[in-house]
Amino acid sequence: MKNIYSFVSLLAIYLAFPGANQAQTPTDDLFMNQRESCIALIYENSWFDEYWEGASLRANGSISTVKRHTAIPMIAIGLFDQLNLIVAAPYVQTASTEPNGGKFIGAEGFQDLSLFLKGSVLNRQAGPGEVALLATAGFSTPMTNYLADYMPYSIGLGANEFNLRGILQYKLDNGVYARATLAYLFRGQAKAERDYYYNNGSYYSHWMDVPSAWNFQAVAGAWLLADILKVEASYTGLKATSGDDIRAYAAPQPTNKISLGQAGILAQCYLKKPKGLGGLAYFSQTLHGRNMGKASIFGAGLTYQFRI
Amino acid sequence: MKNITISSLLTLCIGLCALFLASSCEKDIPTQADYSDYVFSKPDENGGSWKPILLTGPEQIAVPAPEDVSSNGYQEELAALKAAASGLTGDQMQAVGYWSNNPILRWSEIALELVAKYNLIPGPNSDGSYTLPDPANPGNIPNFPFAHPPYAVRALAYLSVAQFDGLITAWHYKYQYNRPAPGQVDPSIPVAYVDNGLPSYPSDGAVIAAASRDILSAMFPLEKEYLAAKAEEQMASLQWAGTNVDSDIAAGVHIGEEVAKAALARAANDGMKRAQCPKPVSDSLKAAAFARFGWQWDNLEAPPRPVGLTPLFGQVKMWNVPTVEEVRPPVPPAPGSAEYEENVRELKHFADNMTDEWRAIANFWQDGIGTYTPPGHWNRFAKEHAIKYRLNPLRTARVFAYLNMAMMDGGISCWDAKYYYHYPRPINTIPGFKTIAGTPNFPSYTSGHSVFSAAGAEVLTYVFPEEGSKFRDWALEAAISRVYGGIHWRFDAEVGTAQGIQVAEYTLEAARADGAD
Secondary structure, rough: HHHHHHOOOEEEOOOOOOOOOOOEEOOOOOOOOOOOEEEEEEEEEEEOOOOOEEEEEEOOOOOEEEEEEEEEEEEEEEEEOOOEEEEEEEEEEEEEEOOEEEEEEOOOOEEEEEEEEEEEEEEEEEOOOEEEEEEEEEEOOOOOEEEEEOOOOOOOOOEEEEEEEEEEEEEEEEOEEEEEEEEEEEEEEEEEEOOOOOOOOOOOOOEEEEEOOEEEEEEEEEEOOOOOEEEEEEEEEEOOOOOEOOOOOOOOOOOOOEEEEEEEEEEEOOOOOOOOOOEEEEEEEEEEEEEHHHHHHOOOOEEEEEEE | OHHHHHHHHHHHHHHHHHHHHHHHHHOOOOOOOOOOOOOOOOOOOHHHHHHOOOOOOOOOOOOOOOOOOOOOHHHHHHHHHHHOOOOOOOOHHHHHHHOOOHHHHHHHHHHHHHHHOOOOOOOOOOOOOOOOOOOOOOOOOOOOOOHHHHHHHHHHHHHHHHHHHHHHHHHHHHHOOOOOHHEEEEEEEEOOOOOOOOOOOHHHHHHHHHHHHHHHHOOOHHHHHHHHHHHHHHHHHHHHHHOOOOOHHHHHHHHHHHHHHHHHHHHHHHOHHOOOOOHHHHHHHHHHHHHOOOOOOOOOOOOOOOOOOOOOOOHHOOOOOOHHHHHHOOOOOOOHHHHHHHHHHHHHHHHOOOOOHHHHHHHHOOOOOOHHHEEEEEEEEHHHOOOOOOOOHHHHHHHHHHHHHHHHHHHHHHHHHHHHHHHOOHHHOOOOEEEEEEOOOOOOOOOOOHHHHHHHHHHHHHHHHHHHHHHHHHHHHHHHHHHOOOOOOOOHHHHHHHHHHHHHHHHHHHHHOOOOO
């Protein structure tokens, strides 16, 4: 049943600062068989009224509460029984709440086109459960000429990203599971509209290095109600490997060294009727971070699975 | 089947990797101008006769005649120089290449970097109050200085005026004493830079090192050690390059230190200390404008800043304009007037129909918090053109000196208008108006970017006439960029441009009469 109706849950972690847009990370163990396909539409709402300037948490009346609405259409296709392709194209809208001291206009538009390949490396019975090892490779690139150098309102990082991820899961036969993922996100450069910026020194260029980052996640969950409902709790971390800090009372920029830790819960259901329809909802709270908004994130969406 | 799948996965992974590498094309991002030592377009042998800015003449700084090259003292120095210039380490060679034979350009980059580093506006305290940087305790939070555009243009003006006067003095003694370069006395000395035939005493490089270090240390007191290390490296590189013996350098340092003292004596009493005035003074300026014109600008930040940026910068001593009142622009259109309403319509039009081009222009010229400011942007252009036209250090210093004096005078005139008219910003009077650029903490009329840029463009057009139309186009683009950004009225920009041109004319009059043309 779950082999047929499983859907790759694309847990989008759209954070307050776009720096952490770990968009569409296919971090679970689920797979679709060859010629199965799933489409999904997820709406996500995030907001923060405090952020970390370097390591210190602060509020800022110029930006007040920064809100971010995201619509994420995506599709997953079973290329083979053990290889899935996932494509997503988020639309993002940002703005500050009123009143605010900065009077900045928000931004909106299509963000990055993401492609992931997800492959099963290992899947076998071990003791009272099943061990699964998966790998994903992903690539994302800006779809529009949105300006990354307009933080905290910019809708994305403006850089190409290539990521590799390993996923290890152990699932008991009763449906309880634990999963760990580790990913490295190779990030390229964002193009600013100015050709000078300060990043612990002068840079005479439109180009900004966007720091690459490690991304990890630990999940505990269970399948319930005869595999109709899946619930899980997670902790997600992100840690850039280089970059500078947001300077005192100054705007963030794509070169910032971002990190965060987030706790989240997720529920996902797969209806028997109408066949193929499912839904998901999640909530995450940023607990700690660096050069990031202390964001709360709520998402909900519908999924529909069908054969090609 | 499993094998096929895994091999397909691998193939696709490799394909994605290749796609990523191909599409990202990581560019090496430059942190400084890419140039090396060069042949000067001309040596300006008569440079010692040019009229200095602060000194009455080059002989105001006495430099004794050097020992003859045949003396034992000089021969010992020469032997020491030969040892210093031989067998350089990698770091030493790198320093020689970095500083080049026109270190003015590197000091310009250092100055702009410090401006960008210190161009941070103090944020509010938790109780909603604001603390100002304290020049007496620069290390307190917020650090001193806040290198905003008026602060930056003033620092750059004193830096380049000191360099210019110091080099006029050096040129005077160089051609008076005519001590040949060490490589000409002893051809076995390895000389790193092309020979431009300049007499070596006193060392122009040492003048630049000492004057730049002393001016910038006064302007950025927390950087004193960093600047001393930079100056030390630059002076050492003069020896590693085989360019100057000890006595050349000592005489240059003397000139640099003396000229810096003269510049800093002017700076100490130019009125800048009073520019960031207390709230009662600031409130009285606002009340006077309201009584006179019926409008006023207010800071809309949250929490509101009690005082705008440097309300009395308009009273700072100008370089080349006798009184600030004579260049004060006319009264702007009153809110509610037909011209004002037309300006409102235009701003809404730009905001509602923002194009990629307008946005790019607004951002390119924004030069806001954390950057080298608009005056810094024009210093960058000056540097790039000094390299392009292979100017010698003296002529390079002259470009920067007139450029920065004109821009500082422009800034003073602009600030006079800003606080005399106290005109509101678009966000003050257009309900619900939002911007893509940050609205600064000072009144709207006239636009600082427009005045700085027009003044800068006029001076650069004077020294690089072949490039003049480009500079003037840039100045116009910088001016309109503030309207695209939503933070200025068109009349702020247009009147500001005219104001910058008018103010620069005073500096150009001085330049045309200094003997360099």
